[in-house]
Amino acid sequence: MLRFVSTRILRALITILAVLTFAFVVLRMSGDPAQVMLGPDVPQESVDAFRKAWGLDQPLWIQYLAYIKAIFTGDFGVSMRDKASAMQLVIERIPATLQLTIPALFLKVVIGIPAGVYAALHRQSAVDRGVILAAIFGFTIPSFVMGLLLVLIFSITLGLLPSGGQDTWQHGILPTLTMSIGGIGILARFSRSAMIEVMGQPYIRTASAKGMPWQDVVWRHALPNAAVPIVTIVGFMVGSLIAGAVVVESIFSWPGIGRLLVVSVTNRDLAVVQCILLMIAATMVVSNLIVDLLYGWLDPRLRAQSAH
Amino acid sequence: MVSKNLVELRGLKVAFDGVQVLHGIDLDVGRGEAIGLVGESGCGKSVTWLAALGLLPGKATVSGSVRVDGQELIGGPRTVLEGVRGKRIAMIFQDPSSSLNPVLRVGRQITEALAIHRGLSGDAARAEALRLLDMVGIPDARRRFELFPHEFSGGQCQRVMIAMALAGEPDLLVADEPTTALDATIQAQILDLLIELRAETGMATIFISHDLGAVSQVCERACVMYAGRIVEQGTIEALFDNPRHPYTRGLFDAIPRLDGPRERLIPIQGTVPHPRDLPEGCAFSPRCSHAAVDCRSHRPDLDPLADGRLLACHHPVGQVLADTRRNAETRVMETVS
Numbered sequence: 001m002l003r004f005v006s007t008r009i010l011r012a013l014i015t016i017l018a019v020l021t022f023a024f025v026v027l028r029m030s031g032d033p034a035q036v037m038l039g040p041d042v043p044q045e046s047v048d049a050f051r052k053a054w055g056l057d058q059p060l061w062i063q064y065l066a067y068i069k070a071i072f073t074g075d076f077g078v079s080m081r082d083k084a085s086a087m088q089l090v091i092e093r094i095p096a097t098l099q100l101t102i103p104a105l106f107l108k109v110v111i112g113i114p115a116g117v118y119a120a121l122h123r124q125s126a127v128d129r130g131v132i133l134a135a136i137f138g139f140t141i142p143s144f145v146m147g148l149l150l151v152l153i154f155s156i157t158l159g160l161l162p163s164g165g166q167d168t169w170q171h172g173i174l175p176t177l178t179m180s181i182g183g184i185g186i187l188a189r190f191s192r193s194a195m196i197e198v199m200g201q202p203y204i205r206t207a208s209a210k211g212m213p214w215q216d217v218v219w220r221h222a223l224p225n226a227a228v229p230i231v232t233i234v235g236f237m238v239g240s241l242i243a244g245a246v247v248v249e250s251i252f253s254w255p256g257i258g259r260l261l262v263v264s265v266t267n268r269d270l271a272v273v274q275c276i277l278l279m280i281a282a283t284m285v286v287s288n289l290i291v292d293l294l295y296g297w298l299d300p301r302l303r304a305q306s307a308h
Numbered sequence: 309m310v311s312k313n314l315v316e317l318r319g320l321k322v323a324f325d326g327v328q329v330l331h332g333i334d335l336d337v338g339r340g341e342a343i344g345l346v347g348e349s350g351c352g353k354s355v356t357w358l359a360a361l362g363l364l365p366g367k368a369t370v371s372g373s374v375r376v377d378g379q380e381l382i383g384g385p386r387t388v389l390e391g392v393r394g395k396r397i398a399m400i401f402q403d404p405s406s407s408l409n410p411v412l413r414v415g416r417q418i419t420e421a422l423a424i425h426r427g428l429s430g431d432a433a434r435a436e437a438l439r440l441l442d443m444v445g446i447p448d449a450r451r452r453f454e455l456f457p458h459e460f461s462g463g464q465c466q467r468v469m470i471a472m473a474l475a476g477e478p479d480l481l482v483a484d485e486p487t488t489a490l491d492a493t494i495q496a497q498i499l500d501l502l503i504e505l506r507a508e509t510g511m512a513t514i515f516i517s518h519d520l521g522a523v524s525q526v527c528e529r530a531c532v533m534y535a536g537r538i539v540e541q542g543t544i545e546a547l548f549d550n551p552r553h554p555y556t557r558g559l560f561d562a563i564p565r566l567d568g569p570r571e572r573l574i575p576i577q578g579t580v581p582h583p584r585d586l587p588e589g590c591a592f593s594p595r596c597s598h599a600a601v602d603c604r605s606h607r608p609d610l611d612p613l614a615d616g617r618l619l620a621c622h623h624p625v626g627q628v629l630a631d632t633r634r635n636a637e638t639r640v641m642e643t644v645s
Contacts, residue, residue: 123366202401203409205363209401210421210472211394214386220420224411299411300456 019281033268077271086271097256108183116191138185147178147251164253194226235291239284320372342513344523344530398473402485404465408457415453421475440471463494535591542617552624
């Protein structure tokens with residue numbers, strides 16, 4: 001078990017390093033921060049001075065080594081735009097993003113999973129068909145369309161909810177809904193198919209055959225088996241808690257990580273973009289790690305495999 | 309209201325999505341009796357008992373009557389079925405490894421049944437579960453109580469299934485091809501266990517199998533099923549020595565013999581018809597070498613013969629012999645050994 005965990009952690013660190021390296025190289029190859037920050041009509045001396053100040057005149061690999069070295073000492077760089085600690089800027093924005101993504105995740109889980117399980121247990125019923133249809137709508141409509149649709153209905157036509165900003169809790173409703181609808185659909189479909197598969201297994205028939213009441217068969221014998229695929233999807237959603245709001249934050253002018261990312265990429269604010277990508281990669285990797293550990297807890301057969 | 313028979317099936321019919329797969333099964337199971345159900349895959353032998361216990365998927369339509377000590381199961385509320393399952397009639401299945409829940413400890417799966425049927429919990433349930441595991445021959449039960457099904461072999465999983473079935477002290481154990489998925493040596497052990505347990509507990513046994521040798525070991529009586537109907541029913545001796553239905557005869561001819569001169573096995577020609585397009589008349593007639601014109605137009609009823617067996621055939625093979633008993637025993641022994 002210890003070996004399993006330590007190899008997983010090592011693998012996680014390698015993944016994060018790969019993401020950082022990729023981001024580092026691509027960001028520097030794809031545009032010149034000096035041009036973007038200073039504008040097109042500045043004298044060459046200013047550009048050179050800017051590059052020298054930020055170390056951009058050095059060869060790429062030297063910049064890279066310096067960057068990695070700095071990271072290991074806890075220095076994540078400084079924003080070219082605000083001259084403030086890049087990590088500080090990013091961390092300040094996290095609460096705003098989580099204000100949207102955590103309620104959205106909650107809605108996905110408490111609506112998506114029960115809807116899918118109920119549909120699976122009442123196959124071919126009107127509810128089942130309704131769930132399938134709603135799920136298809138939910139996850140085929142892109143979030144920018146869904147967001148605009150909701151704005152059209154609730155802000156413009158009905159005038160019930162604000163269409164942008166972060167002033168009151170009502171401002172959070174539409175972005176949260178926009179983000180959760182697709183996930184509800186995905187979870188409902190996955191829970192439904194996982195549950196249908198499990199309910200057809202011989203051990204479910206065994207549980208019924210030994211006289212167990214139906215509810216107990218579902219709760220004690222079926223759900224624990226259906227949990228593995230469901231946990232996989234939920235884990236992916238947890239991993240997207242920070243990354244998942246880019247489009248929605250932009251639509252609803254929500255001052256979170258997603259907006260910061262869009263602005264920083266446009267400005268070639270290298271340190272900030274790298275910090276955001278680091279945070280995103282870290283949450284994704286950590287949630288994957290948790291899911292892997294949960295697998296072993298949920299299914300003893302997987303536990304046996306990972307021990308070897 | 310207590311009837312002589314433990315279980316009575318009357319006109320039990322099953323259809324899947326409108327396709328009739330079981331065409332009216334009548335069967336009485338006496339207390340303590342062991343009955344074999346024999347036939348090729350898809351003839352309805354498993355479906356009969358899954359239907360009786362309401363264990364078929366929702367798309368199945370079940371009609372007819374299943375009475376346990378006079379209590380009707382078909383069409384009753386779910387609680388009636390739940391009260392019979394495991395308590396009056398327990399069932400074990402073909403693939404023991406996938407019949408146990410992979411994410412629950414083996415001990416818990418047994419104590420669950422004890423809680424349902426005998427209200428045992430905690431240490432009492434644990435002690436009783438250990439006793440049952442001992443009884444079915446799981447070595448070192450105390451340690452293995454906490455293990456998961458994948459840590460058991462197929463044969464041991466079937467023993468655990470049997471222990472679980474015994475938890476409710478049922479009056480009838482339905483064993484649905486309990487040895488088909490197991491190695492030959494393990495098969496013999498499981499058969500011995502079933503025979504032993506029946507002798508100890510006095511519970512009736514329904515033994516579903518396509519292995520005639522195994523059936524003859526476990527049962528006194530057998531029903532041969534074909535395409536959703538019973539075609540011949542009688543004592544093991546009668547069926548073995550003097551099969552009257554050409555299909556029963558065909559099943560015996562297809563068994564390899566271990567002693568005597570080398571003989572070519574005679575397979576039954578053709579395949580089982582699909583339930584969707586059963587032939588008119590006797591369902592076996594297209595494969596039957598004795599079929600005559602009337603076989604293809606009129607389906608024979610299952611009628612009693614003078615020797616006590618039931619037969620559904622217009623032109624039976626074999627004949628009633630004066631003294632068949634000795635002969636029968638020899639054949640039984642041959643097939644078993």
